[in-house]
Amino acid sequence: MKALDRKLLRDLAQMKSQVLAIALVVMCGVGTFIMFLSTLEALRVTQNSYYRDYRFADVFSSLKRAPESLRQRVLDIPGVDQAETRVKAQVRVDMPGFPEPVTALMVSVSDRGRHGLNALHLREGRLPSPWRADEVVVSTPFAQAHALQLGARFYAILNGRRQALTVVGTALSPEFIQQLRPGSAFPDYKRYGVMWMARRALGQAYDMEGAFNDLALSLQPYADSQYVIDRIDELLKPYGGLGAYTREDQLSHRFLTQELQQLGTLARLFPAIFMGIAAFLLNVVIGRLVAMQREQVATLKAFGYSTLAVLWHYLKMVSVIVGLGIVGGAALGVWLGKLLSGIYMEFYHFPYLKFALRPGTALLAAAISLLAAGAGTVFAVWRAATLRPAQAMRPEPPARYRETWVEKLGLKRWLSQPARMIIRHIQRQQFKSMLTVLGIAIAGGMILTGLFQRDTVGYMINIQFGMKQREDLALTFTDPTAYRARFDLLGLPEVRHVEVFRAVPVRLRHAHHSYRTNIRGIESGGDMARLLDADLRPAALPSEGILLTDFLAGMLDVRVGDRVIIEVLEGNRPVRETVVAGLVREYLGVSGYMHLAALNRFMQEGPTISGAYLNIDSAQLQSLYSRLKEMPRVAGVTERVQEIRNFNHVMRETMLFFTYVATVFAVIIAFGVIYNSARIALTERGRELASLRVLGFTRAEITYILLGELGLLTLFAIPLGLWLGRGMCYYIAHTMQNDLFRVPVVLVPQTYAFAATVVLVSALLSGLAVRRRLNQLDLIAVLKAAE
């Protein structure tokens, strides 16, 4: 080993705690980078191969009923590759030993079996035999939720007829990666599942022999999807087509896409922060080291080492520090990436997950870290390395200080000499002080980004289920039902209060914007289903016109008073215009709302309802469930408490991971920045402090001078950090905002207090670590040595 490399290793050993602190920050940067990118990569690769291997369709459309012969005409449309006609039905299922009504989406299995579109990935068992009417394949998560074994039997109500079904297999489908009950934002595999039956059996039950009510197509490469959609809509119009749409509007695919987009946002934000901080720390630490080694640099140059050789020496030192971080970060990233991918895999029930750290991702992380670190150091080293040896061998002249603006304002006489030392030192190193403040602030901010999701979820639950949806049970009918069903429900002994609603699938149009959703007609003055305005006060329901979710109004580019076109997607499908009477605020989904009577008028129907909200005697829930199971028109029931549980469950599964990771990493940043700043301050000012000790200053007094500066910077950093953190939360919330859900930025005072406390404690620990060294100051040596 060369002598110079030996020096390098010894120098590193000398400052091992600082090396460790920086390497940890780099490790967090590389770790988050690899975690996010490898997870993103794994999910994308898995998604793509899953879609490809199981032929996930490109275009979808539901319709009322069309003869099978139409399939050939679909295939004749230019651009269409394969077409799959299907029968789909929402059915009620009676699971043995589970009192609540369960809803299932029953889908016919392609006659072509594994070769059709949206093929099933069988986890267990086999596909239903085409000739058997009692065989069913259930989705794997549903089977898991009910602990269903092959051969298990349960009853389903198919088109009003109770029919026994036997589980012959469990399966996953690219079409239902995310399985959501319509109108629900969170999966509930106990109460909603997807099931597959033979086409014949399902067709017979629903009067669809030789006919279909759902269509899925794949497109040829480079096909014009909009053209195909227009042709399909034309073709299906006489058959009650509900409007074709591409994958981008397919619910399961959209959820997954949104999730990947959010991951992408975080993948950019967090590593950038860590790399910036690491570059700053390296600049400060290496800059200081080089300044202290001025004489050594000069000696090396006097012996004939070139400027480049000296530069290279220090860059090697930086590379070792960053290299430690990269190696640790890669290991951390793979570990966290597997953990995170595992969470996603479980959440989305992928049949497999192709996790592999691509060399490119690791190399990119390494390159970014080295570049950031190099940029952080090259300047400091260059300055020392280009000094003339004779000049570098002379000690640096005393640093220049001047009075600060604080003193010039006339506050000087209130400041003790130590206080003046502190503020003048800060002013002399304004840039570095600012970066220190920024570094600490970012640590505080990062804690907020980790915690805000928890606060927000609490808030959303409170709004959604405390102010908006206040019923105990929401019940939907299989078909639109006469208003008088309300009285039947009210007649049930367990039911205290009933409010009814009508839900109509529609496409809303304004100018060139359009959006598929539901219009919900509700009764005015309702107490269980309420609408909230932008200030979250109950909004009045107009007797005419429609209320839109404010986000939907934005998507359609309409304002209150504008007119929108409503294309109803059921019944005889009227198309009419109505006025936007107002906007409502909600965080889950987007919809239109009308007065129940107005919607019935709009639909040109008598008093008709689609479901009801029930206020019940909760002690009698079980007896109500068994009563509702006897009512064939009841398609499904959702319990509000259960919705809250589902909501919390999803949040716990996915978001808490980020909370922990962000908090731990924030502590590392705070410690890395503060500890390094304190150590640098100690080396820069050790002589000064030792002189003060000789003059009779106590340890506490010099500790005040050394740590007072950092304390002051930390105090500046905390409010800035809380402000920055809020901004980061708004950024994250903004990127998460979509029609499926909007995340409001809610930060409770405790969260701010927690973030501030974590920063303060990190600062205190760093201070204590440095104070230990302060007690070991060599008072005598310092007097003997020249500056």
Added chain:
Amino acid sequence: MPAGLMTYSEQSAAAAANPIFVARGLTKIYQMGEVQVQALRGVDLDLYAGEFVVLLGPSGSGKSTLLNILGGLDTPTSGSVRYAGCDLSLDDDASMTQYRRTHVGFVFQFYNLIPSLTARENVALVTEIAENPMSPEQALTLVGLSERLDHFPAQLSGGEQQRVAIARAVAKRPQVLLCDEPTGALDAQTGVMVLDVIARVNRELGTTTVVITHNAVIAAIADRVIYFGDGLVARIEHNEHKKTATELRW
């Protein structure tokens, strides 16, 4: 009668009865890595109130070690050292800090000023924690720097910086002024000026003054010259005819 106005013979008569430092059998062994260095090998010494002592000797003769022990910066390995009856050989950081704070003024070869404080503030740093100090202005006037009160160290010459250091050392009216090579980093002319200030402080304030040097010329301004060699007091000389600093040439 203030000590500063006493003649030398009166002072030594008073001092003889009352040595301010009494050192007996002082040894100091440093562990330098794996090597032991014996800096003091059994020093017996009395220093008297108000006297001006020069410690003379080559590098490594133990004079700085002695000064550090007298100043409460270091403790002896064995032996005893008492200041006005108090034991200085105890290794007690708090009481040593208190001792330095109230009784001792230090002047160093490299000044050790705080670069972020002006001349006045460097002195104030000490007067703010002292019990009965002179004002910073008074102290700086004493060293002839009344015109440079608000200059930062970076704006002062070496001699001026050393005079600020002296003002800082004496402003608390210490009983003892300890100077370790105060002229070591200065040219002859500036050195003379600094020594003149130190002698004046000794004369006018009656501060017991100990100056370490290896410049034999400086010995001429002392009351007593203590020669050090190899960790021991080699000999002690009394100057019957003290020179003034301005008479020195080297």
